[in-house]
Amino acid sequence: MKPLPWFYAPNLDARPESAVLVADESRHLARSRRLRIGGEIIVFDGLGTTAKAKIVDISERGTRVALDLTAYAHQIEGRVRVHLAAALPKGDRQAVMLDMVTQIGMTDFTPLLCDRSVAKFSIRSAARWQKTCLEACKQSRRPWVPRLHQPKLLAEMFNTGGEAGRVVWLADSRGGYPTAVQKVTADELILLVGPEGGFSPSEWELLSDADIVPVTLAKTVLRTETAAVAMVSAAITMLGV
Amino acid sequence: MKPLPWFYAPNLDARPESAVLVADESRHLARSRRLRIGGEIIVFDGLGTTAKAKIVDISERGTRVALDLTAYAHQIEGRVRVHLAAALPKGDRQAVMLDMVTQIGMTDFTPLLCDRSVAKFSIRSAARWQKTCLEACKQSRRPWVPRLHQPKLLAEMFNTGGEAGRVVWLADSRGGYPTAVQKVTADELILLVGPEGGFSPSEWELLSDADIVPVTLAKTVLRTETAAVAMVSAAITMLGV
Structure with missing residues (x-):
């Protein structure tokens, strides 16, 4: 099984149940990766938090992708x-x-x-x-x-x-x-x-x-x-x- | 002092007193590096042997460079x-x-x-x-x-x-x-x-x-x-x- 692709989504601190990808990230998802509604990805906030995300909507030109988030995890950085x-x-x-x-x-x-x-x-x-x-x-x-x-x-x-x-x-x-x-x-x-x-x-x-x-x-x-x-x-x- | 630039010259095994650079190597010396007669370089044969080389002639279009070789050295490769x-x-x-x-x-x-x-x-x-x-x-x-x-x-x-x-x-x-x-x-x-x-x-x-x-x-x-x-x-x- 191929590992799920990663996308960047800031502001996951409060562990929201949904999020929206815009600009580069949404275009990359919809156009380059050609993912579809129902598909699964991983989102990360660059600060150690990740979540599993299900694609629930993709706007017409792929400029906005709506996600449902579950399975949050947080990894702490190394000690040095x-x-x-x-x-x-x-x-x-x-x-x-x-x-x-x-x-x-x-x-x-x-x-x-x-x-x-x-x-x-x-x-x-x-x-x-x-x-x-x-x-x-x-x-x-x-x-x-x-x-x-x-x-x-x-x-x-x-x-x-x-x-x-x-x-x-x-x-x-x-x-x-x-x-x-x-x-x-x-x-x-x-x-x-x-x-x-x-x-x-x-x-x-x-x-x-x-x-x-x-x-x-x-x-x-x-x-x-x-x-x-x-x-x-x-x-x-x-x-x- | 800047280290001397390296050029590739095969067949240094018998430690000849002179060598000729042609094709890519001579063009690189004459055109890209803009070296002149009298200039010094290092030549290496890819098999561990190096020599100091003095440029004694450069052909008109830089397609042939004649060198005088001295100060031969040979480094053996690592044990593994x-x-x-x-x-x-x-x-x-x-x-x-x-x-x-x-x-x-x-x-x-x-x-x-x-x-x-x-x-x-x-x-x-x-x-x-x-x-x-x-x-x-x-x-x-x-x-x-x-x-x-x-x-x-x-x-x-x-x-x-x-x-x-x-x-x-x-x-x-x-x-x-x-x-x-x-x-x-x-x-x-x-x-x-x-x-x-x-x-x-x-x-x-x-x-x-x-x-x-x-x-x-x-x-x-x-x-x-x-x-x-x-x-x-x-x-x-x-x-x-």
């Missing part, structure tokens, strides 16, 4: 936040990266503004990231949408307070493999991935003063998005969350 | 072959997968023909894979090009002899996280990744008879290419190769 703070790769690679790390289990993303970043942060691409992450959640049946944070300079990452409750891993070929790294007991694991040109001397100065665990991911030189995926994967594996 | 046998994802995702796993350190790839494969194997795409893998090697400064094998049915994977010298991991949410998996002492680690629709009942029957270690990569449902990247990453990390 897995926060990727990575320099931005170029173009399409941003979406590839966010798609994969969301599937694997990243909980937070901060674009890292580095001296040698190859891609600039743009509001337009950030708007698309939300959609990419939502699609990755549906694909991987993951009920929490990652939190996308404002871009930060490296210095700002170490200047936010809350350092006590967190551990920082840095993708750095001089470190050990993640299996040799100590178990993470903090509330948040920050995964720093620099740009392909590497950190600048002044950024390295900042990093050498910070309490950071260098982690090796391969013997080769990884592109930013590959390092990010390998890093999130190693973190999820180590944490078992 | 990391062999990905994965169902094919659709379209562009094939290239994304092969690019990333090559960067991270996969040594062999076999397309797995499964009952529920979403994409068919095509000779045309296989021809492109070689190029994708070569580009990933250049990018990640990796002197060995992965071996691309003929597509196989799942049954054929377990019918090739040499079972004694190998360990098989299967991406399967019922397994343990890779950190809990035993150390690999075999010569070859085969990483099985099924199609998004999962294995069929008869394929599961085959798998249950085989000596296989199920490995969990995430609590979510991963797309084929994401599972493949996470799997290769976990293998390289565990092996430390």
